[in-house]
Amino acid sequence: MTTLFLALIYFLAAPLVGAFLAGVDRKLTSRLQGRVGPPLWQPVFDVMKLLEKENLVVRRSQNFYIVYYLILVIFTGGLFFTGKDMLLVIFALTLASIFFVLAGYKASSPYSFIGAQRELLQIVAYEPAVLLAAIGFYMATGTFNVAAIAQTPRMLVLVLPGIFLSFLYILAIKMRKSPFDLSTSHHAHQELVKGITTEFSGQTLAMIEIAHWYETVFVLGMVYLFFAKSIAIGLIATVMVYFLIIFVDNAFARVKWELALASSWIVAFIFGAGNIVWLFVLGRSS
Amino acid sequence: MTLKRSPWIIHYDGSSCNGCDIEVLACLTPVFDVERLGIINTGNPKHADIFVITGSINEQNKDVVLNIYHQMPEPKVVVAVGICASSGGIFAECYNVAGGVGKIIPVDVYVLGCAARPEAIIDGIIKGVGILDEKRKKLISIHKGFEELVIQQADAFDAVEILWLQKLANQSEAELYHDFSFAPLLQTLDQVWEDFEKQVFLKAVIDKKIVGSIRAYQEGDLCRMSRLIIHPVYQGLGIAKRLLASVENMFPQARRLEIAVSHRNKRLIYFYKKLGYQLSRREKVTEKVDRLFFEKTVAEKDHD
Numbered sequence: 133m134t135t136l137f138l139a140l141i142y143f144l145a146a147p148l149v150g151a152f153l154a155g156v157d158r159k160l161t162s163r164l165q166g167r168v169g170p171p172l173w174q175p176v177f178d179v180m181k182l183l184e185k186e187n188l189v190v191r192r193s194q195n196f197y198i199v200y201y202l203i204l205v206i207f208t209g210g211l212f213f214t215g216k217d218m219l220l221v222i223f224a225l226t227l228a229s230i231f232f233v234l235a236g237y238k239a240s241s242p243y244s245f246i247g248a249q250r251e252l253l254q255i256v257a258y259e260p261a262v263l264l265a266a267i268g269f270y271m272a273t274g275t276f277n278v279a280a281i282a283q284t285p286r287m288l289v290l291v292l293p294g295i296f297l298s299f300l301y302i303l304a305i306k307m308r309k310s311p312f313d314l315s316t317s318h319h320a321h322q323e324l325v326k327g328i329t330t331e332f333s334g335q336t337l338a339m340i341e342i343a344h345w346y347e348t349v350f351v352l353g354m355v356y357l358f359f360a361k362s363i364a365i366g367l368i369a370t371v372m373v374y375f376l377i378i379f380v381d382n383a384f385a386r387v388k389w390e391l392a393l394a395s396s397w398i399v400a401f402i403f404g405a406g407n408i409v410w411l412f413v414l415g416r417s418s
Numbered sequence: 419m420t421l422k423r424s425p426w427i428i429h430y431d432g433s434s435c436n437g438c439d440i441e442v443l444a445c446l447t448p449v450f451d452v453e454r455l456g457i458i459n460t461g462n463p464k465h466a467d468i469f470v471i472t473g474s475i476n477e478q479n480k481d482v483v484l485n486i487y488h489q490m491p492e493p494k495v496v497v498a499v500g501i502c503a504s505s506g507g508i509f510a511e512c513y514n515v516a517g518g519v520g521k522i523i524p525v526d527v528y529v530l531g532c533a534a535r536p537e538a539i540i541d542g543i544i545k546g547v548g549i550l551d552e553k554r555k556k557l558i559s560i561h562k563g564f565e566e567l568v569i570q571q572a573d574a575f576d577a578v579e580i581l582w583l584q585k586l587a588n589q590s591e592a593e594l595y596h597d598f599s600f601a602p603l604l605q606t607l608d609q610v611w612e613d614f615e616k617q618v619f620l621k622a623v624i625d626k627k628i629v630g631s632i633r634a635y636q637e638g639d640l641c642r643m644s645r646l647i648i649h650p651v652y653q654g655l656g657i658a659k660r661l662l663a664s665v666e667n668m669f670p671q672a673r674r675l676e677i678a679v680s681h682r683n684k685r686l687i688y689f690y691k692k693l694g695y696q697l698s699r700r701e702k703v704t705e706k707v708d709r710l711f712f713e714k715t716v717a718e719k720d721h722d
Contacts, residue, residue, distance in 0.1 A: 177423040186491035
């Protein structure tokens, strides 16, 4: 019963929180660039407008993949916030991204092809760090259950600093932020047109936007998990991480895909895997 | 309402000195910051609501402008910025310049100036936003119940408007296949008048404007229909379906209904099949084009 209740709260609140965060992002970005910026709820206005627009398609089936993408993203967050198995959460997330890539391929335009290929590369880039995070949580707490991990008496970031660092590094990919906004970007309105979302319009584009809100909330939930011992510290840390991502987004140029892939793997293996080896050695000696 | 708060623009610079082009970009800078009005410069016609175009139209960019325009989802608005986009400006006399944007696509707002000031451009875009909202309301009202739509028999006075519509509606198909020589585009006004003597014309009218038409005549128990035309903006709203149904009602003696379609027009073929029409024969028109005839049998109606 509580699971169902939690799932319902998540389902209704996550898009609101996501939209609010997206609005804060745009406002903050404008201020960093010396502009006034749009109203705080601009992302909501954008989505409402998209719902009223005509839905042009190259192939009708491209929109179905986006529907699956949205459902799976909601499912991912639902599993996470109701405290289910961490591995299942990660697999659902990967499946969601794969449906997004398929939608990009299905639209058969050169721009969305490049976007889809880049999205695939990004999945390859962030997947090791995400998996290592799950393994790290297991090694530190002895469980994959998200609810149990959240209730650990230890501050997990102190046990898993390397894992946290590697997760922080790939956060920009998941949030579609510079320097890793290769497949589609919030700002690059003229580069490779709009990457993987080029061929989507109207309601379907609105769905992608809403899925992105859910995704942002889920990813920040993962960040919170590292600080779950204290709610206050957890919330402050999550907000600070979000601001850091926005700051980095404005301060750095986009990198090439080779660097995005290589660097995120190197960070994941040095800090993430290093952290796990360290925990392993610690576990043996004690 | 939200349309007003989030107009996304696509900007294209035709043949100009780039002065207006630079001024459009100046609107995005911190000094003018149009994002505070929710305006975003997208590079993608499929995401855009407002088509901001600077510079005149020449033989080379004609196709590009048309292409961008057709790829934008409805409702959409065109804003012509600067004197070149309005009338051709100082380039008007050039051998390769067709003139202003209005020559090839319908323009909603003209922003004058050489170069147009950023303030004027923002003003023009805001004006365009208002028109965008009107267009949306119109689209919604057409979607809802069709209270405005009337189907009537047309007379010879409508010939000019129907011919204009016929050419407009067939434009996109002609562009798609780079074949501007097919019959609906070449028909003259005299030929349409000739058709009026032999056939019955129906017109679909919204707000005194003809947005669709079809013509038909009976031969034995066969009712032959041709030239089903729908205004591009009003396609996909069920107007064609109502026109076909009206023809059916007009010829209660006809047992069979027939209509022809080019074999390349997959959308229309799908549409006829869905309405219960079946392929009856195939005819060669030119090297590349076949004409398909679709037929539907009508059940005997009770007349008591």
